[in-house]
Each structure stands twice: as C-alpha cells, then as structure tokens.
Amino acid sequence: MSATGSYPVYGATGLIGYTDSYAHNGESILIVKDGSGVGSLSYVNDHFSVIGTLNYLTPKEKYSSLYLYYALMAFNFTPYITGMAIPHIYFKDYGKAKLFCPSIEKQIRIASLLHNIEQKLVVEQNLITSLNAQKSYLLRMLFI
Template sequence: MKGLAEHLTAFTPNTKIADCLNCHSSILQENQVKNEGKYKVYGANGICGYNDSPAILEDAILIVKDGSGVGNVSYASGEYSVIGTSNYLTAKSGYSLKYLYFCLMIFNFVPYRTGMAIPHIYFKDYGKALIPCPSLNRQKQIATLLSKIECKIETEKTITESYLQQKRFLLKSMFI
C-alpha cells in the first residue's frame, strides 16, 4: 500500500504540512478509559478502550507523538477520542483529508524525532516539511483510488484470518 501511495503522490513537494492541516491535542490519559462504552478511544496501537462521550466529532488523521510508536499514522472516522500520546490532524479548507493521510502514511518522521529515552515528534517541527499537493480534484481522485485499494486489502486480510481460524479448528479436530 505504501509503495502505491508513494507512486500516486510522486509530485514535487510544494506545500508545508502546517499549511494544509490543523493539529489538535488531547489530555485524555489511558487510565481514564473504560473497557466498555459507546465511543472508541484510540491509542498508539489502535483502539485502547471506550468512553461514554466523544472528544472528536469528525474524521481525522491520528499520529502517535510520544513513545515507541512515534510517527505511526492512522485514520479515524465518526465520533471518538484519542489519548494524549497522539495528536489528531484535520484538513484545512481546500485539502482532502484522506489524500493527506496517504501522504503522511509514507512521510519519513525520523528526522523530526527528539528525545533519547522516550522519542517525540512535534507538529511545529514536521509541519514545516513540504509534501506534494496537487489540485483538490486530483487529491480526491488519488484518495478515492487508494481508499478502494486499502478497503480491498482489509477485506483480503479478514478472509485470510478466517481461513487461518478454520485451519486451526480443523487441525485441532483431527488431533484430539
């Protein structure tokens, strides 16, 4: 997926990340998250729990800003919250959030890491980096294509996992 995203976004970098995305922070801590609830709470490795009320009401790019997963990028939709080790980024007017997600998916955050014991990245630093931003119409075309491929990949992963579960069941049944 990353290779295809690199190919389809291989335009000359011309726009600062901070010019097309707004950065938001959370103060929610992992110990404040519940095991059950109506709304998902995302952490560094995906869903880490639930809450009864969402902090975020729109689609956003989630980026891990602290710890071993620093620079990991994901996309969240709907109503949800994030814990404080992540920032959530929203698109400014004239930019496709999904396109920017694919750009950040392949972005190299390593030069922007600071901290020895606990690595960090700061939006004020990587926000100055240039990324390729064609016209909004072209951004939407690329994002739509990559989203369809990403969805197909997830479907194939689900099918593969189902086959693996069937295999484990059958092998277990054979050797009881």
Template sequence: MKVRLGDVCDKASSSIIQKSLEGHEGKYPIYGASGLIKYVDFYQREKPYIAVVKDGAGIGRVMKLPAYSSVIGTMQYIIPNEKVDINYLVYSMEYMNLAKYFSGATIPHIYFRDYQKEPLNLPEIKVQKKIGGILSNIEKLIAFRNQELSKFDQLVKSRFIELFGDP
C-alpha cells in the first residue's frame, strides 16, 4: 500500500538549547546533529523515536534514537504510529533524502509540512519488521567489518614500524 510519510508518524519539537545543558549531569542521553552530546538529568521521550536534523549543517540526516533520551532544538522528533515499524521507517526515511526539501540561504532548514508528503510503500507490519530486521543486521555487519578493517590497518602500520623503525 502506498501512503505518505505524514500518515504513519507525527512530529514534535525540541526547545533545548545546547548552551543550557551546562550543569545538567545525569544518565539520560541528549543528541545533536553529530550524535551524542552528553548525559543529562532529564529526558523528553519515553519510547524510541526517529530524529531528523532540521536546521544547519547535516539537514535531513535521520537517526533512530533510544527511549529516555532527548534532542536539541536543531533537531525534530518523528514519532511513528502503530501502522509502521520504527526500523522500517528509519531506513525508509534515510532513502527519501529529506535534504532536498531545504530552504534558507544562510542557515538551511527543512520543515515537516513539506517532507510529510513524501510517498512511502507500506507493506503489512509483519513484513516491515522483517525488512527492518534484515537491514539492521546488515548495518551491524558493516560496522563490525569496518572495525575489523581499522584493526587490520593498525596491525599493518605496527608491523611496518616493527620491521623498518619509526620514520
């Protein structure tokens, strides 16, 4: 079935400013466009959600984030409804290339009102979970292989130094 993105999720905003995080230390992660910023003593979301970078560098970047966490104001919460599996939705949104909806010359922005119209193939929830699980496993395998490559690279460099000395 073909639906629009806005049919399977809602948006929510964050008003947290990164500068206001000083003095807040705790166990709840807070994220920005580049990933984890720090751990604070509060959270805004009790369930896993999708975050979209809506302002500045990296607009349109999509990431799935855990329960009991928050994002700063340059990001937007995307909350999936019961019709869609969160893993399926995050991979679908990554494929959509939301950055194409940007506006603004100095600081680029994207708005949910624009990208909520993006078409989405929506199979049965059971099929969505299967597809999301497969893609998640592939992503984990790629991360593992990248770690392996990094370790092999370190090994080659250390063997070179061992054989020829440190230049």
C-alpha cells in the first residue's frame, strides 16, 4: 500500500491509502467490524480493496446497493456487538436480520432521493464553512 497507487484501500477510518491492484470492483457497502467505530458504514462504487477491520457487502440482483446502504444507516448494530475490550460484529450474526425492501424500482427512487438530500446537505455544510471563514475575516478586519 502506498500513496501513489491507482486503487483506493479502505479501513475503519475511511480511505487509508492506495495500491496498484484491487480486490473488489463495483458497488459495495463497507461496514466497520472491529474497534470503536464498529457498525459505521461507507458506500463505494469502483475498484477498491479493504483491510481486515472491514466487511464489504455486495447485494444480490434485484437489490439496490445504495438503498441498502441508507437502510443500514438506520439499522441498530448494537445487539450484534460482541467483545469487551475490542467490540466486534460478525456478518453471521447481523446477516440474519430483516430489512424492508420494496420493489427494485422503488428502492432506486428512494435511494436517489436520499442521495440528492445528502448531496444538498454537503453543499449547505460547505456554504456554512465558507460563511464562517468570511465572518472571521470580516471580524479581524473590523478590529485592525
């Protein structure tokens, strides 16, 4: 793993580096399975690799990865956590849980709507950051 490879490598904290080869390709849901961030999710759609602290889920046909990602964002992993010092979750346990999945068409519509809302939130958060920076600048200029 290096900083100059072509393919991202993900770990519990997100993107941790790059490599010259990849282990997986396509849409997947990454789930932190060990440590303090256990149950945290990420969505990827490209060539990628993961390290041992992550599980990756690739849904079967007739299921939208993005819909399942948003459904799992509301999923409570707490009952599936084991381990005292270092918490763990295992797919063999939470993989038996049931999620509501409407028709693939509705899954795609719901996921698209939620994705658009998420993108709007990112834009608004960036705007707030920019406005706070502008406010700080103007306040500094006021007291010069």
